[in-house]
Amino acid sequence: MRVALFVTCVNDTLYPRTGQAVVSLLRRLGVEVEFPQAQSCCGQPQFNTGYRWETEPLVRRFAAAFEGFDHIVTPSGSCAAMVRDNYPRIGAKAAAEGRGEELARAADAVVPRTLELSEFLVDVLGVTDVGAYYPHRVTYHPTCHGLRMLGLGDRPRRLLEAVAGLDLVELPGAEECCGFGGTFAVKNAAVSAAMGADKARHVEGTGAGAVCTVDNSCLMHIGGTLSRLGSRVRPVHLAEILASTREEQW
Amino acid sequence: MSGTYLGMPAFPVAAATATADGRLRANLTHATRTIRGKRAAAVAELPDWAALRAAGAAVKDRTLRHLDTYLTQAEEAVTAAGGTVHWAADAREANRIVTRLVRETGEREVVKVKSMATQEIGLNAALAGAGIRAYETDLAELIVQLGDDLPSHILVPAIHRNRGEIRDIFAERMADWGRPAPEGLSDRPAELAEAARLHLREKFLTAKVGISGANFLVAETGTLVVVESEGNGRMCLTLPETLISVVGIEKVVPTWRDLEVYLQLLPRSSTAERMNPYTSMWTGPGESDGPRAFHLVLLDNGRTDTLADTVGRQALRCIRCSACLNVCPVYERAGGHAYGSAYPGPIGAILTPQLRGTASEVDASLPYASSLCGACYEVCPVAIDIPEVLVHLRERVVQGGPASVGGQRVRLKPARGHAAERAAMRAARWALDRPGVLRAGQRLAARTRRLHPDRLPGPGRAWTDTRAVPEVPAESFRDWWQRTGGGREAGA
Numbered sequence A: 001m002r003v004a005l006f007v008t009c010v011n012d013t014l015y016p017r018t019g020q021a022v023v024s025l026l027r028r029l030g031v032e033v034e035f036p037q038a039q040s041c042c043g044q045p046q047f048n049t050g051y052r053w054e055t056e057p058l059v060r061r062f063a064a065a066f067e068g069f070d071h072i073v074t075p076s077g078s079c080a081a082m083v084r085d086n087y088p089r090i091g092a093k094a095a096a097e098g099r100g101e102e103l104a105r106a107a108d109a110v111v112p113r114t115l116e117l118s119e120f121l122v123d124v125l126g127v128t129d130v131g132a133y134y135p136h137r138v139t140y141h142p143t144c145h146g147l148r149m150l151g152l153g154d155r156p157r158r159l160l161e162a163v164a165g166l167d168l169v170e171l172p173g174a175e176e177c178c179g180f181g182g183t184f185a186v187k188n189a190a191v192s193a194a195m196g197a198d199k200a201r202h203v204e205g206t207g208a209g210a211v212c213t214v215d216n217s218c219l220m221h222i223g224g225t226l227s228r229l230g231s232r233v234r235p236v237h238l239a240e241i242l243a244s245t246r247e248e249q250w
Numbered sequence B: 001m002s003g004t005y006l007g008m009p010a011f012p013v014a015a016a017t018a019t020a021d022g023r024l025r026a027n028l029t030h031a032t033r034t035i036r037g038k039r040a041a042a043v044a045e046l047p048d049w050a051a052l053r054a055a056g057a058a059v060k061d062r063t064l065r066h067l068d069t070y071l072t073q074a075e076e077a078v079t080a081a082g083g084t085v086h087w088a089a090d091a092r093e094a095n096r097i098v099t100r101l102v103r104e105t106g107e108r109e110v111v112k113v114k115s116m117a118t119q120e121i122g123l124n125a126a127l128a129g130a131g132i133r134a135y136e137t138d139l140a141e142l143i144v145q146l147g148d149d150l151p152s153h154i155l156v157p158a159i160h161r162n163r164g165e166i167r168d169i170f171a172e173r174m175a176d177w178g179r180p181a182p183e184g185l186s187d188r189p190a191e192l193a194e195a196a197r198l199h200l201r202e203k204f205l206t207a208k209v210g211i212s213g214a215n216f217l218v219a220e221t222g223t224l225v226v227v228e229s230e231g232n233g234r235m236c237l238t239l240p241e242t243l244i245s246v247v248g249i250e251k252v253v254p255t256w257r258d259l260e261v262y263l264q265l266l267p268r269s270s271t272a273e274r275m276n277p278y279t280s281m282w283t284g285p286g287e288s289d290g291p292r293a294f295h296l297v298l299l300d301n302g303r304t305d306t307l308a309d310t311v312g313r314q315a316l317r318c319i320r321c322s323a324c325l326n327v328c329p330v331y332e333r334a335g336g337h338a339y340g341s342a343y344p345g346p347i348g349a350i351l352t353p354q355l356r357g358t359a360s361e362v363d364a365s366l367p368y369a370s371s372l373c374g375a376c377y378e379v380c381p382v383a384i385d386i387p388e389v390l391v392h393l394r395e396r397v398v399q400g401g402p403a404s405v406g407g408q409r410v411r412l413k414p415a416r417g418h419a420a421e422r423a424a425m426r427a428a429r430w431a432l433d434r435p436g437v438l439r440a441g442q443r444l445a446a447r448t449r450r451l452h453p454d455r456l457p458g459p460g461r462a463w464t465d466t467r468a469v470p471e472v473p474a475e476s477f478r479d480w481w482q483r484t485g486g487g488r489e490a491g492a
Ligand code: SF4
Pocket: B269, B317, B318, B319, B320, B321, B322, B323, B324, B325, B347, B376, B379, B380, B381, B382, B383, B384
C-alpha cells in the first residue's frame, strides 16, 4: 500500500505542525507516508471564487503529483471535498468546452483515492483507537465541508472518544457554519465576523480548553476570533490530538 | 424602505448595515431558529423523505425538459374551462396585461393574495401608476404594505418585524388604507390578528377584482393551486367577480399524481405542518360559486433564459418553501432586504442573478452572499444544489462565458471591478503551479515573520478587524520534510 500525504498549501505554509502530526501518527500505526514534492494547492480558493479556468492547471498538477499512490490522505476536510466534489465537475466542463477528455480522466482518477484523515483511519486502517493520550477538555466543531460534502459522519468523534484522558464536550449549534468560507471572509467581512463571533461564543460557553476541527482554515478563523475576544481556548487540529501520546504532546 | 428593490446597494454593503442592527438580528435569529427545529421534526416523521425529495426533484426536472408541451396542455385546459390565458415575456408586459384587465372591469381597487410573482414584477407600483390601489391581504404582506416596507422572507414577509413594531404600524397606518385599528391596540397576537381581520374583511366584501399567484398549475386539468395558513387567500380567490392569477411558467406540474408529491414536501419544509390548513384549487371561472371571469397570466421574465443553462436551471425546481432561508447563517445575519429582490436567502442568491442577469452591482454580488456551507442544499425538498449553482454563477461574474439573454445565446464578458482580484488569482495560481516559487515565497514569509503586523492594510483589514492573523512558522512543512528526511532524521 503506497500512501501519499497531501498536506495542503495552508498547512504547508502556516500549519506545518499538523502535517508533522499526520506523519507521526501514521508512522505509529505502521503506515509509511510519502510526500510528493510536486504537490501544491487543490485550487479551492480559485474555484470557489469563480476562477474555474485558473483551477485547471492545479487539477492537472494534483493528478500528476499523486499518480501511482493507492491513497492520498489529507488533514483537510475542505480540500478533500474540493477534489472529490469539484474535480469531476471541472473535468466535465473542460471536456464540454472542447478541451478534450484528458482533464476529466485525470480528475476522475484521483477522486476515489483522496481521503480526509479520519476516513483513512476509520475506513482503510479500520481503527478508531489510535493509542493517543490528550488529557484535556475538548469541544469538536464539525466543519461544513467535512459534514455535508464529504459526509464524515461521526468518524472524527469516534476517534476523539477513543483518546485516553480526553473529555469531549458538546458544542451548541455545532453544525452551523463558522463563517470562514474562504474568500467569503473577506468579501462579506461583516457577516463572516458575526458568524465567527457566535461560533466563538458557543465554544467559550462549553468550558473546553481546546476546540478541534478537521480543517485548519476554519480553525484559523475560529481561533483568530477567539484570540481577539481574549479567550484562552486553543484551536487544535484533529491530527495533533491523535498524534499526542503520553511521551509526546503536540 | 421605499417600496422598491431597485437601486439597492450590493449585498456586502447592505448586509453590513443589517448585521449591525441588533433588533433585526434578534427578530431573525429567534424566528428562523424556531421554525428550523420544527421543520426538522416534521420531516423526521416521514420515513420516505429521501425518496419523496428525489421524486420532487425528478418530476420537476422532467417537466422543465418538456415545459413547452406542458404549458400548451395547461393553456388548452384553462381555456376549455372558460378561462383566458395571457403570455407575458417580461415584467413590463405582465404589468401591462394585468393593468388592462383591471381597467376593463372599471374598478380602481383590487385585493391581492400573497404572490411572489407580482412582487417580482413590481405589480403594485405599476397598478398605482395607473390609479389602481392594490390591497395586500396576507397578514404579513399587510404589515409590509402598511409599513411602507418590503418583504424580507418568502413565507413570512414581515419576519424582520416583532410584535411591538407591528402594533405601532397598525395603530399608525391602518386608517390611511381603510378601517382604522381599534383604540388601545396592544401587541398581543390575538388582538393584532383581530385588528387585521376586521380591516381586511371590509376589503374582501367590497372588492370586485382579486389578484393571486399560485403554487402550482396542474397541466392535465388546468387547475391552479394555492396553499396557505390563514384563509385570506381563499377569500381573495372566491369573493371577487374577476380573478387574475399571475404565475411563473415553472409552476406547472403535469398531473394530479405529481401534485401529490409536492403537497407532502411543501408544508413540512415550509411551516413544519403535515398539511397546509388551506389548500385552494380552481379550474376556470365557476358557474355558481367563485369569480365569473378568470385570467391566467403566464410569466416568463428570465425563466426561459434560466432554463437554457444546464447547471443553473435547477433553480426553477424551487417550490418556495423557504426552508433554505431558515437554515442559512448568512440570511440570519444579513436579513432578507440585503438580497435586493423579492427572492431573498440562498434561493434568491441563485435565482435573481439568473432572472435579472449579473450586470448590476447587486446582482453580481449575490452569488457571493454565501459561505458555501451547504445547509441550504441539505434541507431543500427538491434537492437544488444551491452551492453548485452559486459557484457556477460566480464563474459567470468573474470569468464570463456563455449565457442566454432574452432568448439569444451570448458570450458574457467578465463583470467590471474584478481586475485586481483576477490578477491576484492568476498570480497565486502561477506560484502554486511552481513549487519552487511557492517555497521561495514561504521562506521569505518565514524570514520576515517578526515584521508581520498584527493588523493588515488593504483587503486584509477586513480580516484583522475581528480576527488575529496566524503567526507564520519558522519553517514550512516542505522544508521540514526535506531537512529531516520526512521526520526520520535528527531535528525532526
Ligand atoms: S430552494 Fe429549495 S429550500 Fe429554498 S425555497 Fe426553494 S424549494 Fe425551498
